[in-house]
Amino acid sequence: xxxxxxxxxxxxxxxxxxxxxxxxxxxxxxxxxxxxxxxxxxxxxxxxxxxxxxxxxxxxxxxxxxxxxxxxxxxxxxxxxxxxxxxxxxxxxxxxxxxxxxxxxxxxxxxxxxxxxxxxxxxxxxxxxxxxxxxxxxxxxxxxxxxxxxxxxxxxxxxxxxxxxxxxxxxxxxxxxxxxxxxxxxxxxxxxxxxxxxxxxxxxxxxxxxxxxxxxxxxxxxxxxxxxxxxxxxxxxxxxxxxxxxxxxxxxxxxxxxxxxxxxxxxxxxxxxxxxxxxxxxxxxxxxxxxxxxxxxxxxxxxxxxxxxxxxxxxxxxxxxxxxxxxxxxxxxxxxxxxxxxxxxxxxxxxxxxxxxxxxxxxxxxxxxxxxxxxxxxxxxxxxxxxxxxxxxxxxxxxxxxxxxxxx
Amino acid sequence: xxxxxxxxxxxxxxxxxxxxxxxxxxxxxxxxxxxxxxxxxxxxxxxxxxxxxxxxxxxxxxxxxxxxxxxxxxxxxxxxxxxxxxxxxxxxxxxxxxxxxxxxxxxxxxxxxxxxxxxxxxxxxxxxxxxxxxxxxxxxxxxxxxxxxxxxxxxxxxxxxxxxxxxxxxxxxxxxxxxxxxxxxxxxxxxxxxxxxxxxxxxxxxxxxxxxxxxxxxxxxxxxxxxxxxxxxxxxxxxxxxxxxxxxxxxxxxxxxxxxxxxxxxxxxxxxxxxxxxxxxxxxxxxxxxxxxxxxxxxxxxxxxxxxxxxxxxxxxxxxxxxxxxxxxxxxxxxxxxxxxxxxxxxxxxxxxxxxxxxxxxxxxxxxxxxxxxxxxxxxxxxxxxxxxxxxxxxxxxxxxxxxxxxx
Numbered sequence: 151x152x153x154x155x156x157x158x159x160x161x162x163x164x165x166x167x168x169x170x171x172x173x174x175x176x177x178x179x180x181x182x183x184x185x186x187x188x189x190x191x192x193x194x195x196x197x198x199x200x201x202x203x204x205x206x207x208x209x210x211x212x213x214x215x216x217x218x219x220x221x222x223x224x225x226x227x228x229x230x231x232x233x234x235x236x237x238x239x240x241x242x243x244x245x246x247x248x249x250x251x252x253x254x255x256x257x258x259x260x261x262x263x264x265x266x267x268x269x270x271x272x273x274x275x276x277x278x279x280x281x282x283x284x285x286x287x288x289x290x291x292x293x294x295x296x297x298x299x300x301x302x303x304x305x306x307x308x309x310x311x312x313x314x315x316x317x318x319x320x321x322x323x324x325x326x327x328x329x330x331x332x333x334x335x336x337x338x339x340x341x342x343x344x345x346x347x348x349x350x351x352x353x354x355x356x357x358x359x360x361x362x363x364x365x366x367x368x369x370x371x372x373x374x375x376x377x378x379x380x381x382x383x384x385x386x387x388x389x390x391x392x393x394x395x396x397x398x399x400x401x402x403x404x405x406x407x408x409x410x411x412x413x414x415x416x417x418x419x420x421x422x423x424x425x426x427x428x429x430x431x432x433x434x435x436x437x438x439x440x441x442x443x444x445x446x447x448x449x450x451x452x453x454x455x456x457x458x459x460x461x462x463x464x465x466x467x468x469x470x471x472x473x474x475x476x477x478x479x480x481x482x483x484x485x486x487x488x489x490x491x492x493x494x495x496x497x498x499x500x501x502x503x504x505x506x507x508x509x510x511x512x513x514x515x516x517x518x519x520x521x522x523x524x525x526x527x528x529x530x531x532x533x534x535x536x537x538x539x540x541x542x543x544x545x546x547x548x549x550x551x552x553x554x555x556x557x558x
Numbered sequence: 559x560x561x562x563x564x565x566x567x568x569x570x571x572x573x574x575x576x577x578x579x580x581x582x583x584x585x586x587x588x589x590x591x592x593x594x595x596x597x598x599x600x601x602x603x604x605x606x607x608x609x610x611x612x613x614x615x616x617x618x619x620x621x622x623x624x625x626x627x628x629x630x631x632x633x634x635x636x637x638x639x640x641x642x643x644x645x646x647x648x649x650x651x652x653x654x655x656x657x658x659x660x661x662x663x664x665x666x667x668x669x670x671x672x673x674x675x676x677x678x679x680x681x682x683x684x685x686x687x688x689x690x691x692x693x694x695x696x697x698x699x700x701x702x703x704x705x706x707x708x709x710x711x712x713x714x715x716x717x718x719x720x721x722x723x724x725x726x727x728x729x730x731x732x733x734x735x736x737x738x739x740x741x742x743x744x745x746x747x748x749x750x751x752x753x754x755x756x757x758x759x760x761x762x763x764x765x766x767x768x769x770x771x772x773x774x775x776x777x778x779x780x781x782x783x784x785x786x787x788x789x790x791x792x793x794x795x796x797x798x799x800x801x802x803x804x805x806x807x808x809x810x811x812x813x814x815x816x817x818x819x820x821x822x823x824x825x826x827x828x829x830x831x832x833x834x835x836x837x838x839x840x841x842x843x844x845x846x847x848x849x850x851x852x853x854x855x856x857x858x859x860x861x862x863x864x865x866x867x868x869x870x871x872x873x874x875x876x877x878x879x880x881x882x883x884x885x886x887x888x889x890x891x892x893x894x895x896x897x898x899x900x901x902x903x904x905x906x907x908x909x910x911x912x913x914x915x916x917x918x919x920x921x922x923x924x925x926x927x928x929x930x931x932x933x934x935x936x937x938x939x940x941x942x943x944x945x946x947x948x949x950x951x952x953x954x955x956x957x958x959x960x961x962x963x964x965x966x
Contacts, residue, residue: 155948156669156946156947157947157948170583173582173583173945174581175578175945175947178947179946180665180713180946180947182714183713183946186712186713187712189715192715192716194673195669195672195673246947246949257564261564264602265603304594305588305594305601306590307597537581537582537583538564538565538583538587538588538591539564539565539583539588539654540564541654541655541658
């Protein structure tokens with residue numbers, strides 16, 4: 151097991167680190183701790199930079215590693231659709247560092263607003279724009295609404311945190327667009343109740359230090375939203391390692407760089423190389439790629455484990471991977487969620503309870519279930535977020551002041 | 559209340575963040591949350607850079623703030639005794655970022671050792687040097703011993719974490735040298751039982767990327783300790799703001815830059831300016847400066863609060879600050895501590911229980927007491943540390959590899 155991080159991250163709850171509900175350690179656990187009882191497994195913290203397919207070696211930044219079978223599961227990162235210069239102004243939510251950076255920016259924005267005397271500038275500091283209304287963007291928008299309307303309500307003297315605008319921009323026609331329309335509408339109703347301004351069929355066409363330019367589908371007018379806090383929850387691209395594998399094996403990659411795998415999850419012409427999870431493109435029976443969800447990756451992990459076990463024991467293995475969709479869900483705020491189990495649509499408090507129970511069960515590996523229950527209890531019922539820390543190497547309070555200094 | 563951070567930090571437990579026992583949010587709470595019910599107090603997140611004593615203004619990085627009374631309590635930072643170039647190789651423990659940096663370095667050292675094939679290099683990665691055997695250094699050494707002898711014991715395949723050497727260097731004749739000799743000896747016995755190598759009357763004369771040079775008092779020979787992980791717990795210096803105040807008021811400063819204050823904690827000739835806590839030098843009845851401890855700062859805070867309250871209401875205030883020493887303590891490891899209450903010396907399990915109860919009572923402001931009990935329960939009894947995360951912007955695994963790259 152090679153990873154450039156020492157920890158496994160439970161990404162579905164990463165947004166709760168960004169919003170100060172949970173601490174990083176609640177949703178991440180050291181890989182070698184998780185694997186400590188599996189004595190035939192060695193965990194190595196190292197960065198994979200390339201592959202020597204001929205020589206059957208993984209090239210590390212500081213060495214290499216021979217293999218008989220190779221499973222590549224390097225996941226996905228966010229994509230700015232060719233606008234990588236937006237990244238400094240619109241961090242994404244894929245790593246612990248990204249989550250604590252977003253947490254710091256959101257809290258800092260309220261701090262700067264408290265001191266800002268110009269009403270327009272103050273409003274800009276109190277405007278939060280989230281690009282992309284998939285599950286991550288929707289969950290973040292709901293949590294930001296809770297923060298401004300409840301958590302911070304009595305902490306400031308010059309501003310009313312409830313004046314904060316939370317704008318959720320979505321290029322498609324609906325929030326949570328991959329759900330059936332009636333569930334989307336329920337989610338959108340929840341967002342409205344939480345005072346989130348959802349702007350559908352709207353694209354971000356430019357992001358800078360002090361504004362986002364948007365354009366509605368079919369309209370010519372560009373609209374300028376003054377803001378200093380933008381969160382990117384839109385594009386996803388496969389890990390750059392997918393391209394390296396593709397270049398070395400001649401495999402095809404999809405639109406977002408995902409590497410195409412066959413029915414047994416191997417790469418064409420290379421039965422010894424398997425790719426799984428968010429970086430792989432597996433076409434289901436309907437010729438549609440499977441979604442980038444944790445259950446897909448977990449089931450694929452089981453599959454390749456069984457395959458390697460069979461092959462190393464010289465047993466035949468002729469199965470084809472078959473994804474069992476047990477449902478999916480998204481949480482929008484306190485007591486609000488939507489869930490799709492088979493064709494059954496669930497929303498509101500029931501969906502939220504299901505979400506809670508499932509995530510509590512899943513998180514056991516990472517942290518004490520009791521700790522998370524208590525921490526959640528604190529933030530759900532007392533509406534207090536315990537992990538409201540602004541941390542960074544250099545505390546830059548006012549972006550403009552810092553920019554002026556740099557210019558001078 | 560002006561602070562460049564948004565949070566108040568409970569420094570006595572900072573070493574537990576460095577050792578992965580607690581998460582930062584367990585020991586830090588947003589200032590404006592702590593002060594939310596004090597409606598006559600405004601909290602500002604800003605960096606103070608200087609003072610305009612004549613104009614009675616605090617100069618911020620991005621503005622200024624007029625005052626009638628000024629209380630300066632900017633604390634202390636670590637001092638490398640003129641060897642600031644040691645800092646990159648020997649981070650200190652004063653901030654959350656310092657603590658997570660030390661946590662990352664310690665965990666990374668075990669990761670690199672696991673992959674290192676050269677026995678000498680592997681030993682160097684498994685050598686941890688702590689400079690300074692005051693409370694912080696002693697607590698850290700004890701906790702590192704727990705980590706290597708218990709927490710990580712079953713997690714590696716190529717190394718035995720218990721082979722780690724933990725070296726504690728102290729220039730004075732004893733660990734915890736400010737305690738009575740018999741307590742020092744008990745603490746030193748505890749350290750020996752934990753396999754910590756205590757080297758007293760020993761100075762660090764050079765610290766680099768791959769070694770520490772030491773010299774014993776009265777000896778000529780310099781000893782080279784190959785190591786990649788050094789933690790600085792030796793020198794303390796007052797915040798640079800003490801010098802600014804001194805320059806502007808003509809006040810005298812002590813050896814480590816502490817600013818001298820009178821019996822009413824004001825600065826000579828300036829009854830409107832008070833300095834308290836770790837940056838102030840208050841001479842007790844025995845002409846000795848008070849130690850840099852939290853209880854001193856807290857009692858001084860109460861004193862200046864009462865003084866300002868009296869003066870603003872035009873009541874007379876003629877008191878002199880008088881420190882009530884209720885005792886002090888240091889924890890060395892699981893079930894091991896020393897405490898001094900008046901002239902009463904307590905050690906072992908009793909002292910540890912007292913330490914636990916006092917710190918649990920103090921921490922209520924910062925985090926749920928139950929959360930901390932459970933987290934401590936986990937690490938004390940299950941010997942598992944839940945916050946074992948390596949986080950940083952760039953994951954540099956092998957310092958040497960990175961250095962080679964830089965050189966190339």
